[in-house]
Amino acid sequence: MNYPALLFPDFSLIALGYLLCRYTALNRPIWQAAETLVYYLLFPVLLFHSVVKSPIDLQAAANLIAAGVALAVIGTALAYAVPHLPGLKPHIDRHDWAGTAQVAFRFNSFIALAISGPIAGAEGQLMMAILVGIYVPLVNISAVWPMARGRNTGFVRELVRNPLIIATALGLAANLAGFRMPALLEPTVTRIGAASLALGLMAAGAGMQFASLAKAKALAVSMLLIRHLLLPVTAWLLAWALQLDTTQTTVLLAFSAVPTASSCYVLAVKMGYNGPFVAGLVTLSTLLGMLSLPFALGVLGQLPR
Template identity: 50%
Template sequence: MNEALLLLPDFLLIATGFVICRYTALNRPVWEATERLVYYLLFPVLLFNAIVRNPLQPGAMLSLVFSGMAVVGCGIVLAYALGLLRGVDRIAHASGAQTAFRFNSYIGLALAERLGGAPAVAAIALVIAFCVPLCNVAAVWPLARHGGQHFGRELMRNPLILSTVAGLAGNLIGLKFPDAVATSLHRVGTAALPLGLMAVGAGLQLGALREAPRLATAFLSIRHAVLPLVALGLVQLLGLPPVQQLVVVAFAALPTASTCYVLAARLGGHPGFVAGLVTLSTLLGMVSVPVALWSLARLQG
């Protein structure tokens, strides 16, 4: 399926960051500064701009929003439950739990456009707008607790959460910017994805996953096997329209968010372990997305 090729550029950017950091003068100090730039400016601008620019109609798509949030909620519960098992590395769990339920919204938007055009893009934008705050709150909690930080304070100053809330508020009040400002915001946000993915590669430690291989397998299994199955069941149970079914199933099978690494690095987690999870998740997404969509097609007859 051609959908898998959408993930290849992301993996190549991760590989590029790895090579540049390891084999050129642009080593770790450069990429540590890049991580801060991405986390505090570029990704927040991208999230804010994406939400403000996509009209939201929550009343008309209640079942769609519920399905997306149910998928994410299932991932959160399962990821947190792993922390209750004996012998689990607490730092690795606090850092990597987010990879089980967070998603790469940029790949999701590109995939939706190819699957269903403008209606699919509008649908997945709505799902993203409601699920990003939920994901970010759930991702910050274990890291803040592990690092001894105040959870409420971390939420209040988390740039990803703040930008999402601001974007939702701006969308609801119909906020519009002059063309020059809108273009500038778009360009700033556009830089987030390549730099974020290259920062993931720069922080990659190929041996880090060996520190907790069973935990890594569990996180990736939730992300790429369990959640797509949950989505397939939900869309059938709720009887969503065909385009919305495509969106929910594709959404559930997406690779994890590249910002997982940045968040782990900024909150004192285990960024090397998370970088490995993000890289493997990007590769697995090349399989899970086509398989999930094929399964949906079979169910639809």
Template identity: 60%
Template sequence: MAYAQLLAPDFLLILCGYLVCRFTALGRAVWQPVESLVYYLLFPVLLFQSIVRSPLQLYEASGLVAAGLGTGLVAIALAWSLPYLPWLGRHIDRADHAASAQVAFRFNSFIVLALADRLAGSQGLLMAAVLIGVCVPLFNVAAVWPMARTKGRSVLGELLRNPLVIATVTAVATNLLGLRLPQWLEPTLSRMGAAALALGLMAAGAGLQWGQLARGRWLSACVLGIRHAVQPLMAWLLARLLRLDAAQTAVLMAFCAVSTSSTCYVLAARMGYNGSYVAALVTLSTLLGLISLPLALSLLT
């Protein structure tokens, strides 16, 4: 399977945003309003439609969901604990950690769906949709939590006001109640979702500053190591422990080895953190996915 074909569009959009911002009149002053548009409108619509689209059949995929939540909780715990490790904490800036911890456990849901379809057909696509629908709310809350605490804000207040958390929780509730979007509305929402992906990745490229990685080498190595090494290994172990079938194992490995979510940058920037540093991590994660995906899926044999 040509994994580069799945990851190349993301990387090229990041590169396009970087070049446009650096070498044309469309500088940072243009991209800041774009980030707000993506964060407050386009990404919430994208998340809502992605979760509502397919019914959440939790019973049939209970083992897969347990494994996905298990790997996610381990990654969250590891990411949150980094500043408190005695041999590592002194090398980590607390504000940068709050913004970048999410890189360790969030995932690019559209690459997961594309891989699930190729690996296990319609059955894999449905299982991936269930996994995404259950994990996205938890992961979004885990992403907002350290940023709200570091800024000294009310964590509950930030969660209740965060558009990504509101969209995912509302979507899961809508799905579980059996409600569906009217067909005439779906094309408009699909176009808004496509715009969210393109503009979000280009905004990450526009905010990219490679020099930012020099100030957080240890932190960068840790969050990317959790995302691209620890999570795939945990997925493999849990798949064997829970005796998942071949299709479920393939979906779980794809879920745990893809690049991080492009919304990491927009979330960090909109909450007042070092967005350029997180944008660099998102770019590196996209490239590392070319290595972690084939290695993780090779464990299936």
């Protein structure tokens, strides 16, 4: 399968968002409003619908869920270990690390769900929605914890108000309770989901910044190395150890290699950390995703298991 060609439409939307934001009247304030709309309304509807629309066989998905939880734990452990490593410790500013650690293990859910259908069909999109539902609460706790400790603020409020956590929790509960979307509403929520993916990808491109990438190089390289190399390799090892089937392996590998979450910047700013530096890392992570996704799917995905 030609993964670069398959992923081209999604990354072309990211490029389009960047060009529109930089070179037209559709500037950053417009895209900030669009990102807010996607984050608080359109994307939660997509997540809820993705989880609800097909019955979930928890027994069949148990190994995939276990792999997702393990990936979250390992990614968090690797990021948390960085300021304690002997070779890196003298070069890592703990305050910058607290705001940046999230880059290593959070993921761009817009891109994850956008690519899951083309690479793995409807079954793959359901599996990706399940992974998102399991992963979002775990990595949000891991992202907020070091920043909350550094600022002496609680993190429970940040979690319970997260629209992605709310949408996926409601979706899982509704699915297990046997709820199905009424036929009359199906076309509407489907179109909302399609709009959320297109706008979300373009908003990710509009938010790209390059100016702050020269700061704290050791920290930047460490976080991006975890995000785009160590996590895909870890995902392949987990797929092998848990004997995931082909579709589950494809979804887990894609999930492990997507760029970091664009909302890393928003969270860092909200909690008083270095937003421009985090925005630079999000930008570079988005570009590296063009390499890590073909690596995970086309190289690791073809290795014998």
